[in-house]
Amino acid sequence: MIKGKDGSKIPRVVIERLPRYYRYFDWLDNQMEKLSSKRLGELMGASASQIRLDLSYFGDFGQQGYGYNIKKLKQDLTNILRINTQTNIIIIGVGNVGRALTRYRAFSRAGFNLNALFDNDPSIIGKKINSIKVRDVKDLKNYVENNDTSIAIIAVPKEAANEVSGILLKSGIKGILNFAPIDLNLPKNIPVENIHIIDKILALSFMIKKQ
């Protein structure tokens, strides 16, 4: 359970919205100094009360009738999300998606260091992608056990995803970002965020056709 400032549990949806707040304050910084929760809500498509409630888990940011100090809130969110600290990540599966992620500069800009790549394809193992060596997935457990690694990105086919996540669990990984189109079978104490591209386009397609 992740607790907020006052000791109450922070709902998962609120945590998942936090980076979006950061994006808005990063964007608004240098444009203006103060912003009311009402105006922020209009920008973000949310109610002022939801914004006040969401942010209240993390601290006492606003002053009634005065608004949020953008520069301060951006700095506080930078610290809360630890954007200035370094987080070590690895990618398992360097097919199409995994390979693209090795070149995803937004990771390093946000403090995520890509330290290792893994695959099970003998024709790729030992080669370098963006100057990072592709290791044999057989060495995954040993690697995570012996190298500071916080987040593993799973970009293997769905048939292999649960086997890989099982190895990661045993090796003591802290969290998983999963691109495989399947829900991983993991205990609840391992945080997982899913990026299910096909779910998104299917939902979009449904909305289009029903309108």
Next chain:
Amino acid sequence: MIKGKDGSKIPRVVIERLPRYYRYFDWLDNQMEKLSSKRLGELMGASASQIRLDLSYFGDFGQQGYGYNIKKLKQDLTNILRINTQTNIIIIGVGNVGRALTRYRAFSRAGFNLNALFDNDPSIIGKKINSIKVRDVKDLKNYVENNDTSIAIIAVPKEAANEVSGILLKSGIKGILNFAPIDLNLPKNIPVENIHIIDKILALSFMIKKQ
């Protein structure tokens, strides 16, 4: 507003969960014939009542005390999501992410035809990626107006995303899948689904560090 079987508005979160139901029924098909909402809830990490409510928007699928007929529900969801019909898509921005998406086979397997690519980089325009020609983004409006195109995937840098989405809006696009790390400034009647990779990894990172 998107209406369900009984005429009531289907909440957006329910629509966004629909592809996940499809994935589960696709997986369970050939494994078993019937499944109770309770058991499905255990598998999906949701309550039986939420599952019954979610699915009730789309039809009368289950029978109290009898469970869901997996094969039938999978077929119904295939029809509801129109997985067997073809949907034309285009990608704007063939940098790192856009280029990976041109090779994303899950799109074609789910009935999405990638018909055109656009970029503003003169060194890429006119070349082919995966046998699809990269067109000048200047021709985007004209292309969408004259070719049946349902969904545009935005994979340009965030600084260009709103300009591109403005062109798409004027050209009559039906929906947008947005990979740029910014919320697009569009009227509410254009469905947009966002894939914000950085938001996901930042939320994950927060959860890891707070545990």
